[in-house]
Each structure stands twice: as structure tokens, then as C-alpha cells.
Amino acid sequence: MTVEPPxxxxxxxxxxxxxxxxxxxxQEDTRENEGGLSHRQIVTILIGLMAGMFLxxxxxxxxxxxxRTIADDLKGLNEQAWATTAYLITSTIVTxxxxxxxxxxxxxxxxxxAITIFVIGSMMCSFADSMKQLALFRAVQGLGAGGxxxxxxxxxxxxxxxxxxxxxxxYFLAVFGTSxxxxxxxxxxxxxxESILGITGWRWxxxxxxxxxxxxxxxxxxxxxxxHRRLDHRIDWLGAGLLxxxxxxxxxxxxxxxxxGWGSGRSLxxxxxxxxxxxxFLWQEWRMGEEAIFPLAxxxxxxxxxxxxxxxxxxxxxxxxxASLPLYLQIVKGASPTEAGLQLLPMTLGIMAxxxxxxxMISRTxxxxxxxxxxxxxxxxxxxxxxxxxxxxxxxxxxxxxVFFGIGLGFNFQPLTLAVQNAVxxxxxxxxxxxxxxxRQIGGTIGTAVFLSVLFSDLPQRxxxxxxxxxxxxxxxxxxxxxxxxxxxxxxxxxxxxGGTGAAGGVLQDSSFLSNLDPALAKPFLVGxxxxxxxxxxxxxxxxxxxxxVMLLLPQVELRKTAAGAMPPAE
Numbered sequence: 001m002t003v004e005p006p007x008x009x010x011x012x013x014x015x016x017x018x019x020x021x022x023x024x025x026x027q028e029d030t031r032e033n034e035g036g037l038s039h040r041q042i043v044t045i046l047i048g049l050m051a052g053m054f055l056x057x058x059x060x061x062x063x064x065x066x067x068r069t070i071a072d073d074l075k076g077l078n079e080q081a082w083a084t085t086a087y088l089i090t091s092t093i094v095t096x097x098x099x100x101x102x103x104x105x106x107x108x109x110x111x112x113x114a115i116t117i118f119v120i121g122s123m124m125c126s127f128a129d130s131m132k133q134l135a136l137f138r139a140v141q142g143l144g145a146g147g148x149x150x151x152x153x154x155x156x157x158x159x160x161x162x163x164x165x166x167x168x169x170x171y172f173l174a175v176f177g178t179s180x181x182x183x184x185x186x187x188x189x190x191x192x193x194e195s196i197l198g199i200t201g202w203r204w205x206x207x208x209x210x211x212x213x214x215x216x217x218x219x220x221x222x223x224x225x226x227x228h229r230r231l232d233h234r235i236d237w238l239g240a241g242l243l244x245x246x247x248x249x250x251x252x253x254x255x256x257x258x259x260x261g262w263g264s265g266r267s268l269x270x271x272x273x274x275x276x277x278x279x280x281f282l283w284q285e286w287r288m289g290e291e292a293i294f295p296l297a298x299x300x301x302x303x304x305x306x307x308x309x310x311x312x313x314x315x316x317x318x319x320x321x322x323a324s325l326p327l328y329l330q331i332v333k334g335a336s337p338t339e340a341g342l343q344l345l346p347m348t349l350g351i352m353a354x355x356x357x358x359x360x361m362i363s364r365t366x367x368x369x370x371x372x373x374x375x376x377x378x379x380x381x382x383x384x385x386x387x388x389x390x391x392x393x394x395x396x397x398x399x400x401x402x403v404f405f406g407i408g409l410g411f412n413f414q415p416l417t418l419a420v421q422n423a424v425x426x427x428x429x430x431x432x433x434x435x436x437x438x439x440r441q442i443g444g445t446i447g448t449a450v451f452l453s454v455l456f457s458d459l460p461q462r463x464x465x466x467x468x469x470x471x472x473x474x475x476x477x478x479x480x481x482x483x484x485x486x487x488x489x490x491x492x493x494x495x496x497x498x499g500g501t502g503a504a505g506g507v508l509q510d511s512s513f514l515s516n517l518d519p520a521l522a523k524p525f526l527v528g529x530x531x532x533x534x535x536x537x538x539x540x541x542x543x544x545x546x547x548x549x550v551m552l553l554l555p556q557v558e559l560r561k562t563a564a565g566a567m568p569p570a571e
Contacts, residue, residue, distance in 0.1 A: 042159055048224035049152040051216035052115055056148035057179040058186075059122075059141075059209060066191035066205045068330045073202065074131045082135035084323060084452075088445035089251055090142030093244050095441060096293045098147035099434025101235065102154060103427065108224050111151045112217065118144030119213035125206035126199075141206075146441075154433040155224075157421040184341025184348075192336055239293045242281035247442070250274035251449050294435060295428070303423035304432065306554045307416045308439045310372065313547035314379065314412055315443020317540045320451035321383060321405065324536050327455075328398075331514065332391050332526050332533070343395060347402035347409075354410020368415040369556040375411025376548040378404050383541035391523075391530035423557055447543075451536045458535055463528030467492075470524045479520035488521060 067083065102110045121141030128134035186208065193201030249270035253260075260266045285292040299305045325347075329340040358371040382405035389398050417436045424432040470476045480489050514522050 044223050045155065045159065048111075048220040048222075049155055051219040052111060052148050053152050054179050055115065055118060055209060055212055055216050056145055058183050058212065059118075059145065062183040062187035062190075062205055062208070066187040066202050068327060069191040070134070070202045070205075071131060073200070074128070074134065082131055083138050085251060085445060085449045086135040086139040087142040087145070088319075088441060088448060089248060090139045091146035092142075092438060092441040092445050093240070093247060094143055094146035095150050095438045096243075096431070096434045097240055098150055099154060099430040099432075100293050102151055103430035104235070107151055107155050107158070107430070108220070110147055111155075111224065112220055114144045114147030114151065115213055115216050115220065116144065117141075118148065119210055119217075120144075122206045122209035122213070126203040150434040150437040151430075153417055153421075153437070154430045157429040157433055158426075184344045186341075188336065188339065188341035236284070236288050236291055236293045239281060239284045239288060242277050242284055243293070246274050246277035246281055247445075248274075249277075251445055257453065293431075295431065298424060298428060298432065298435070301423050302553075302555050303419050303557055304435070306550060307420050308435060310376070310412075310547055310550045310554070311416060311436060311439030312443035312446075313543060313550060314376070315440040315445075316447035316450075317379060317383060317443075317544045317547065318409060318440075318447070319444030320447035320536060320540045320543075321386065323448050323452055324455065324533050325386075325402075328389070328530070328533050329395075332529050333395060334515065343399065344402065346399040347406040350403040350406020350408075351410040351413075352406075354407040355414050356410075358411050359414050362415065362418065366558065367556060368419055369554055371411040371415045372419075372554060373548070373551050375408040375415075376544065376551045378408030378411065380541055380544040380548050382408060383537050383544055386537035387534050387541060389530070389534070389537075391526040419554070419557070447540075451539065454539065455532050455536050458532045459528060462531045463525055466524035466527040466531070470520075470527075475520045476523075479518040482518065485518050485521060488517065 063083075070083070098110055098114065118141055121137060121139075121144055124137035124140055125134060128137055187205050190196070190204040190208070191202045193204075195201060196204055199207070253262075253267050253270045253274070257267050282296075285294050285296050289295065290297070299308065325344065326340050329335045329343050333343075335343060354375065358368075358375075362368045362371070382401050385401045386398075386405075389401070417433065420432045420436045421429055479485055480492070514525055517525075
């Protein structure tokens with residue numbers, strides 16, 4: 001179906017009402033050159049932005065291949081979700097604040113603050129001696145990470161017209177791609193070292209951010225030169241607080257519900273607090289109007305509403321999948337952290353290819369709608385195919401699916417952000433960009449917490465069932481009676497006597513013993529892990545079906561050919 005592009009973004013009343021303020025509010029950024037910034041000026045600014053984005057992109061991938069080693073060392077594999085969830089919770093909560101505050105006070109100071117907080121959090125993570133402590137320090141890290149991507153994208157939205165943005169996105173893609181490729185490899189290498197300079201190898205996964213962050217701060221301070229006129233607006237601190245009070249207990253339930261009991265008093269209390277605070281947040285945002293962290297009127301714009309809803313769903317599926325894949329490669333396939341990093345490269349290349357292709361085509365045609373739709377379809381199909389990956393599936397088959405999964409992500413990242421930025425008045429670029437980032441992060445936080453909770457809830461029974469199937473086989477019995485496996489045989493016998501899950505439960509704390517276990521004895525564990533991950537991927541594909549249907553509602557709006565900061569003066 002062909003959608004006729006309107007002459008201006010949907011919700012013309014909102015745009016008309018705010019047009020004069022937009023012209024006055026953003027004109028100051030480019031007062032010296034009302035026709036827009038020169039190529040040289042844009043590239044100079046991009047250098048500073050890319051330094052910060054490199055830091056954020058590297059951290060996203062460097063931890064993924066190291067998390068199994070970290071969790072095993074800290075004796076808490078089943079608690080690994082806390083380290084990811086805590087990071088996502090804080091980064092998600094502060095993302096809209098960064099967007100709103102930067103709209104009012106200017107982008108640079110908050111971009112510098114984000115880098116500084118991120119570096120401090122990274123140093124703290126390197127000193128963690130338990131998974132709970134690591135989760136706390138990752139939360140501090142997330143406070144900085146929440147501003148890195150959203151502010152970089154907002155600044156680009158300020159200075160580069162949507163139709164021309166693909167000209168410059170190659171720089172960002174080069175940085176993102178390089179860091180994404182290096183991240184898993186570096187993370188795997190560091191996690192695979194017992195110690196470097198007397199410090200445990202995996203701790204360098206976080207320490208490596210420190211020199212990079214210091215360099216980024218220097219570059220940003222020297223190159224990021226933006227003029228800004230402070231706008232006279234209130235800050236919705238109450239809204240920010242209510243958002244936090246709503247998200248934290250709900251995510252705690254998602255993470256801890258399997259241990260607390262979904263119908264327990266603690267679970268129901270958290271759910272009640274989360275829902276009540278969520279309703280109060282919506283009331284506060286309605287009351288604050290355009291001063292809100294999330295101006296509700298903005299969501300009356302169809303593009304924003306559809307993209308935000310789709311962003312949540314894609315985030316659930318994306319982060320749920322990304323959290324499971326490294327575990328599959330390391331635990332089930334027996335890959336070292338470094339090998340797992342290299343094996344994830346097809347997905348990274350897919351992301352780069354999808355982003356580059358969609359960006360270039362959008363720049364040429366001005367039409368973006370088809371790419372998120374195709375991308376959502378690819379994500380749905382890829383997650384469903386991951387569901388059929390078993391413990392003995394050849395790795396090359398899994399890598400092929402990774403490529404299409406990556407292309408699907410690449411087709412969604414840039415186009416959705418571009419569509420949202422184009423659909424709102426220019427003085428709301430920061431809020432709009434942070435909204436696009438926020439919705440994807442909130443989905444990711446939910447997806448990581450829920451899917452990993454499903455994985456580790458389902459895992460003991462799956463391993464137990466696989467153990468019962470394998471136990472009578474000659475291969476298993478032969479290995480069980482081997483004197484070299486006497487300790488495992490004793491533990492298994494004790495478990496059967498007591499009716500417990502034995503090592504099936506112990507693997508949730510530390511899976512490293514599987515590397516040294518006889519292959520015949522290890523097979524039930526690998527089968528159990530694989531089956532539980534199959535369930536996670538199946539759930540992800542079902543969620544993405546909904547995402548695909550929502551994406552079909554995305555309208556096609558003509559892309560502006562002028563930068564937000566280059567609008568003519570109000571008449």
C-alpha cells in the first residue's frame with residue numbers, strides 16, 4: 001500500500017503552535033551561518049561525537065563475551081542478569097532527562113558529564129567482588145551511558161538535515177562498526193587472561209574504558225563547539241522521580257519473580273507500586289504539558305507513537321536475543337570468550353550492512369518506511385530460526401542466521417530515529433531523540449530481565465530431564481564409572497538420593513566445570529541449556545510478530561531538507 005507523504009508532519013496543530021518558538025529557540029545555534037554549518041564545521045563536531053559514541057558502543061559489546069567468565073568468577077551465573085539489568089535501568093531512566101536538559105541548557109555540558117560519569121562507573125566496576133556489587137557499579141556506569149548515544153544523535157539532528165544525514169552517518173557507522181567488531185574480541189581476550197599486570201583479566205574489560213574516556217573528554221572539549229541560548233523552561237523533576245519509582249519495582253519483579261514467587265507478597269507489592277507510580281507519572285506528564293520529560297502531545301504525532309511502540313517491542317526482542325547468544329556460544333558450543341567474540345562478528349557485519357544500505361537509500365529517495373518493515377520481518381524470522389538451533393547445530397548455520405538478525409537491526413536503528421526527529425518541531429529534537437532511545441532501552445531492560453529469568457527458571461528442569469534420558473545409555477554409564485569422574489558421580493548419586501537437581505542447580509552458580517567434564521557427562525547440561533535457549537528465542541519471535549504488525553502502521557512523511565538549526569527567522 002502506498003502512503004501519500006503529507007506536506008508536513010502529522011499533528012499539524014502541534015507543529016503550528018510551536019513553530020514560532022522553534023524558530024527562535026534553535027536559530028541561536030547557527031546564528032553565525034543561517035544557511036547551515038559548513039562541511040568542515042560539521043566534521044569537526046562529528047569528531048567529538050564519535051569519541052563519545054565509540055566509548056558507549058565498545059562497552060555494549062565488550063561485556064557480552066566476558067559476562068560468563070565474570071559471573072563464574074564471582075560465583076553467580078544465575079545473577080548475571082543483574083549486571084545487565086542494573087545498567088539498563090539507570091541508562092533508561094536518565095535518557096529522557098539528558099534529552100530535556102540538553103534542550104534547555106545546551107548539549108555539550110551534558111555530553112561531557114555523561115562521559116565523566118561513565119568513566120567513573122567503569123573504574124568502580126573493576127573493583128567488584130560480587131555480582132550484586134558489580135550490578136551496583138554498572139548502575140553508576142549506566143547513569144553516564146544514558147546520555148552518550150541520545151545526545152550524539154540529538155546534536156546531529158540539530159546540525160544536519162534529515163535528507164543529508166546519510167552523508168555523514170558513514171563516519172558514525174565506521175566508529176560503531178569498528179568498536180562493535182573490536183568489543184567482542186577485546187572482551188573475549190581480556191576475559192580469557194588469568195591476570196594482566198597483576199589484575200584479573202576480566203576487570204580490564206571495564207578498566208579499558210578509562211583511557212578511552214579520558215581521550216574522549218579531551219577531544220570533546222576541544223572540538224565540540226556549539227552555540228546555545230538558554231531557554232526558559234521548567235524541569236520536570238517530579239516526572240523523572242515517578243518514572244524511576246515505576247520502572248524499578250516492575251523490573252525487580254521481572255528479574256526476581258522466579259525466586260520470590262510470581263504471586264508472593266513481595267512480587268505483588270512491587271507490581272502495585274510500579275503500576276501506581278506509572279499512572280501518577282502519566283498524570284504528571286499531562287499536567288506539565290510541553291514542560292514534561294515526555295510531552296504527551298508529541299505522541300499524538302503518528303510517526304512518534306508508532307516508532308515508540310515499535311522501539312519497545314524491538315528492544316525486548318533484540319536485547320533478549322543478544323543476552324542469550326553469547327551464553328549459547330560459550331556454554332553450549334564450548335567457545336572461549338575470544339572465540340565467542342569472533343563468532344558474533346557476522347551479526348555486527350549485518351548491522352553495518354543494514355545501516356549503510358538503508359542510510360544511503362534514504363538519502364537518495366527520502367523514503368524510509370520500507371526499511372523498518374523489512375527489518376522487523378527479518379528479526380522475526382531470524383529469532384524463529386534461532387529457535388531451531390540445537391546443541392549440535394554446526395556453528396556456520398548459526399552464523400548465517402546472525403547475519404540476517406544483524407541486517408534486521410540495521411534496518412531499524414537509523415530509520416526510526418530519523419523518522420522521529422523529522423516528525424517533531426525542531427526545539428523538541430533532544431526530547432524526540434531521547435524518546436527513541438528510551439523506548440528501545442526500556443524494551444531492552446524488560447527483554448533482558450524477563451528472557452534471562454525465563455532461561456534460568458526453565459533450565460534446571462530441562463537439565464534434569466536430559467540427565468534422566470542420558471543416564472541409562474552405555475556412553476553415560478561408562479563415563480560415570482570412570483575413576484577420573486568419581487567426584488561428579490558422587491555428587492550425582494547424592495542428588496538422586498535426595499530427589500534434588502544436583503549439578504543441574506550448581507551450574508547456575510558456576511558453569512566453568514563443564515569445560516573439564518567428560519563430554520558424555522556434559523552432554524545433558526548442554527542439551528538442557530540449548531532447549532531453554534530455544535524457548536527464549538521462540539518467545540522473542542512471537543514478540544517480534546507484534547512488532548512487525550505495529551511497524552506496518554508507520555507513516556511516510558517527507559524528510560526536511562534543512563537542518564533544525566537553519567530554519568528561517570519567524571515572520
